[in-house]
Amino acid sequence: MGSYTGVETEKKVVFTVLGIFLLCVLAFGIYAVYWAFYDMNRLPEGEFLTEESSPDGKYTLRAYVTNGGATTSYAVRGELVYNEKENKTKNIYWNYREEAAEISWTDKDTVVINGVSLDVPGEAFDFRHQ
Incomplete structure (x- = not known):
């Protein structure tokens, strides 16, 4: 046994x-x-387009356009900058087939990028998952 x-x-x-x-x-x-x-931190940097600061100055949204070359279209990447946290950044917007960025803040925590409204810092938009 x-x-x-x-x-x-x-x-x-x-x-x-x-x-x-x-x-x-x-x-x-x-x-x-x-x-x-899914990792938005791996997005290509791109060329700077424009930026807009939130009404209270806590955040700045910077937009960049990326050129994927002859086989893919342009894309816009939106980077949220935490102005009060040593300019820490976070990608919150990534959309394909765009070459320009129209940014407006509707209040201190809501930004509209090319018609997409995001509550920052928690929300993000990634065309690959829509």
Whole structure:
């Protein structure tokens, strides 16, 4: 009976190690999909277009146009600048087939970029997920 318990213990160890390995592979796969398709920090920088500051001066929205080359159209990237936090930035707008940016603030926390209204700093618009 002693050897039977040893075999069961070995099976538990093997299945535990296999389960941990598969969990790590799954976690890596999920992160890879996020990194490749959802991470707005990987967007191309582009050429500066324009900027507008919020009415209270807390934020500035800077717009950039990116040229993907001969095979893709232009795109506009909107970058929110936290003026009170050492100019920390966050991408909040990414739209394809645009070459210009019209920016207006409707109040201290709401910005409209090319007709898309966003409550900052929490909301973002990414055409790839609409």
